[in-house]
Amino acid sequence: MDLEAPPPTWTADRFGPFVTEDATEFKVATGAYHRADVFQAELKKIFYSTWIYLGHESEIAAPGDYKATWIGQQSVILVRDADGVARAFLNICRHRGAGLCREEQGNTKLFVCPYHGWSYGLDGRLAAIVDRSRFPDDFPTEEKGLIPVARVESYGGLIFGSLNAAVESLDSYLGEAKPHIDLWLGRCAGGRYRVAAPHRYAYRANWKLQAENVYDGYHAHFVHRSAYNTFQKFDNAFTGRQYTAIRSIGQTRGFPKGHGVLQAGSPLENKFVSAEIRQQYRDELERLNGKARTDEILENRHMLIFPSVVIMDNNIRVIQPRAVNHTEVYSYPMIIEGAHDDINSSRLHDVQTRVGPAGIIGVDDLEVFHGAQTAMSGPGVESITLSRGLHLEEQTPSGERIGAFTDETPQRAFWRRWQADMGGAQS
């Protein structure tokens, strides 16, 4: 393909060769990370066609609670209506196109346009036009409600929206990822999650570099060596885990829908919660779930729901593409209602100090993304390779693939789905 002169218009078949795979190698063309026309196609074929995470139920707990968020480059309002139904609308007045909502969150009875005062109910219906008399008698006011996000569905408190009315059900979309979400929900020990305010960070590179990174068990010892060496010097209080260059336990999973999971084979723990409190929490989990399932619930697990939301042990990360080379990430610490204060404080501070905006670990990943974007945007490099474990991974009858902790199994699942969405019919 011609790297220096990207075609001005997108066609479905042009994206076929971006991902190529045979028995010896799995390759992704670098244009997938830096070409502006690819980014525009991603918005249309992925972000505006499939399910995108909008928020957690606890962010809009009461009627009138709203949150401004994004589907691709479209500003969206997620709101709890008077009947308790979660709804989502495009953030635009039907009159002259003004943005309705300029706050990131709040509570309201009506959305009132700042331009000419048209107002909308929480169900999206046009409530009032200022000085209605100057509009024709049969002006179609009933058609001038807020434009709904075509589909809004939720699973386990996670609310997703899609601009595509014909998208498959969320339940079907989540598919094989659901048992892993259920395990994550099990950490609440019968209670519920409540989101804390997000940690927000940004980087100057493509959104997929963060997506590929969240379930990458191969990079940690190298990129994050400075952090791990430091943890060891401080009695390993921060993660309670010995680090080796290549972790020999744990697994990776890639699903046909494009989702993927990294499982460490042991819990992520620290020494900031006393043994007694930790045991109380574990006892309660065992009472509810039995020992074997409790071990599964507490296993350190990172999961990406294609394309852009990540569920980690203590947080939900939302990857927000702003441009082909500009990405924002919101990381919401998840507080467990009813859990001991020390457990919740530890969960929050773990994600904050480790992978927050000034994270001892996370910021080093961003530096790698910057370097990757630099080189991949230039001529002369056709592709990168995601082949680790390609010949060794196990495939189940459902199409799920299971690799070692350090294999690139979930990344390949992501890219297979990406190619299917970008190139036409899904395989």
Add this chain to the structure above:
Amino acid sequence: MSAEAEIAKLVMLEARLLDEFRLDEWLELFSADATYWLPIDETADPTFTSSIIHETRDILAMRVEQLMRENRHAQSPRSEIVRCVTNLDIDLDGADAATARYNLIAIETRSGDWRQPGLGEKHFYVGRSRFDFRRHAEGWRITAKQVVLLDRRQPIEALSFIL
């Protein structure tokens, strides 16, 4: 020297040690029970509310160790920073406690091959700083440092150094 002058001197020293990456000496300015806080919501309890950073001296010591004696990827090349301390206002509370408030403008850049994304840009950190001091046998120590950044609710880019 008056207590007020001692505090003013210490405020300037704190900024200079950070600018010069003398982080071991910087850490010594803090009491054993000190906290360091870059809030997102300065009115909330940082124990259960997200902050950019909210750390005790123990965790700060980890940051200093990583920056001074480990090869941190995000600090290679290293940040260069100029801090401007303005509108300094010092309140003494008896003989052994004091508070200092000032407006901070910190400009940070990383050179290296500065044409590459992530390098060569100037990042501006503008905020309201507040320090609490307590007099110990060995002199004044910082018991709390807080910087309320102007853009604390917006995405932060690459805060891999100590502000």
